[in-house]
Amino acid sequence: xxxxxxxxxxxxxxxxPDLGLKPTVFEIGWFQLRWYSIAYLAGIFxxxxxxxxxxxxxxxxxxxxxxxDLVFYAALGIILGGRLGYVLFYNLxxxxxxxxxxxxxxxxxxxxxxxxxxxxxxxxxxxxxxxxPWLRIHDYVACCxxxxxxxxxxxxxxxxxxxxxxxxxxxxxxxxxxxxxxKVLGPAxxxxxxxxxxxxxxxxxxxxxxxxxxxxSRYEPGKLVGAFILFxxxxxxxxxxxxxPDTQLAGFAQATGLHMGQWLTLPMILGGLYLIMTARxxxxxVEPTAGTASVA
Numbered sequence: 225x226x227x228x229x230x231x232x233x234x235x236x237x238x239x240x241p242d243l244g245l246k247p248t249v250f251e252i253g254w255f256q257l258r259w260y261s262i263a264y265l266a267g268i269f270x271x272x273x274x275x276x277x278x279x280x281x282x283x284x285x286x287x288x289x290x291x292x293d294l295v296f297y298a299a300l301g302i303i304l305g306g307r308l309g310y311v312l313f314y315n316l317x318x319x320x321x322x323x324x325x326x327x328x329x330x331x332x333x334x335x336x337x338x339x340x341x342x343x344x345x346x347x348x349x350x351x352x353x354x355x356x357p358w359l360r361i362h363d364y365v366a367c368c369x370x371x372x373x374x375x376x377x378x379x380x381x382x383x384x385x386x387x388x389x390x391x392x393x394x395x396x397x398x399x400x401x402x403x404x405x406x407k408v409l410g411p412a413x414x415x416x417x418x419x420x421x422x423x424x425x426x427x428x429x430x431x432x433x434x435x436x437x438x439x440x441s442r443y444e445p446g447k448l449v450g451a452f453i454l455f456x457x458x459x460x461x462x463x464x465x466x467x468x469p470d471t472q473l474a475g476f477a478q479a480t481g482l483h484m485g486q487w488l489t490l491p492m493i494l495g496g497l498y499l500i501m502t503a504r505x506x507x508x509x510v511e512p513t514a515g516t517a518s519v520a
Contacts (some may be wrong), residue, residue, distance in 0.1 A: 363441075
């Protein structure tokens, strides 16, 4: 019976090649412009544009000139932290044997959790250097991150990576999978990349938008970034149940009962709850004349 269901699901699922999507925008000789690169750039630039809108509101924790510096540090943190996070969390044995491959960013392999750590390091450096409130800067930056998550997950879909588990839902997709016989259409799978784009991108942005623009959350240091890591953690933890684990970590997932991504989100969920529950104690007020925040 299960074989019959799988056969019917495969015959009715969307074949990825029929969508006409390619990971490469164009090629000139050895140079390739890939959608994954555009996704990173779009996330950074759109996030920067939105950050400037947030900074125009009363009580902003930094000035425009600080935001310009922050973009550089954040971009560096995303790239270096994301790559090193992937190496350490997801494929360390391989990279210990092939250390030069760590530099091959074009082959893929970035960790969101590593990118978060890298960005936080950049924020802490800027805050210490300029004497700025580091936690409130995290709040503002957190509101901008869903843009990058949205574009990044769409790029994952176009790249046919990080796909979901086999399923018979009507919107299932059959991706091109590499086998010993070459590329073949695999089983019908959840397009989990699109689920994550919707939850981690659109829904998370909506939550933070409401908290920033319709409440006083931005005057409670840690509340916005706490909400970000809490809801991201919840969304990611749940989606991992219908997402295939990385091939090299399939044994780890089977042995522990959870995917690596789920284990990494548990500290985020707990940390997010703590920041939200303690944010009121750190509440700040806006000086009506100076336009800057100070502890009440």
